[in-house]
Amino acid sequence: MSNDSVRNEFIEEQVKIKYDRMLHPPLSYLGNAFKYRTADGKFNSAMNPHLGQAGAPYAKTVPAKTHPLGALPDLGDLFDRLMAREENGRPSQSGLSSMLIYHATIIIHDIFRTNDND
Incomplete structure (x- = not known):
C-alpha cells in the first residue's frame, strides 16, 4: 500500500469520525410546515418561523x-x-x-434539511 492511499484512508476515517461527532439539526416534530426550510428562508426556527425569510431584517428581532461608530472596515x-x-x-x-468542519456544519444544517423540490 502506498503512502498516498494510507493517507487518504486516514483522512476519510477522520472526516467520518468528526462528522459522526457533530451535532446534527434535530428533526422537527411540529408537522410538515416545519420539516424543511422553504426556498425563501422561512421555517428555519420553529419559535420564529419568519426569521431569516427573504425580505425580513437579517438576524434582527x-x-x-448601540450604533456603529464611523466607517466599517x-x-x-x-x-x-x-x-x-x-x-x-x-x-x-x-x-x-x-474550515472543513465549518463547511460541514453549513452542509448538515442547510443542505441536508432542504426540501428536494425547492
Missing part, C-alpha cells in the same frame, strides 16, 4: 442598543487579516483544515 482586508496563516504556522497533523 430587536432594535440595536474593508471586507477584503478583514478577510485577509482573519484568515491569514502565520509564517511559522504548522500544518495540521491530520492534513485537514478546520
Whole structure:
C-alpha cells in the first residue's frame, strides 16, 4: 500500500469520525410546515418561523442598543487579516483544515434539511 492511499484512508476515517461527532439539526416534530426550510428562508426556527425569510431584517428581532461608530472596515482586508496563516504556522497533523468542519456544519444544517423540490 502506498503512502498516498494510507493517507487518504486516514483522512476519510477522520472526516467520518468528526462528522459522526457533530451535532446534527434535530428533526422537527411540529408537522410538515416545519420539516424543511422553504426556498425563501422561512421555517428555519420553529419559535420564529419568519426569521431569516427573504425580505425580513437579517438576524434582527430587536432594535440595536448601540450604533456603529464611523466607517466599517474593508471586507477584503478583514478577510485577509482573519484568515491569514502565520509564517511559522504548522500544518495540521491530520492534513485537514478546520474550515472543513465549518463547511460541514453549513452542509448538515442547510443542505441536508432542504426540501428536494425547492
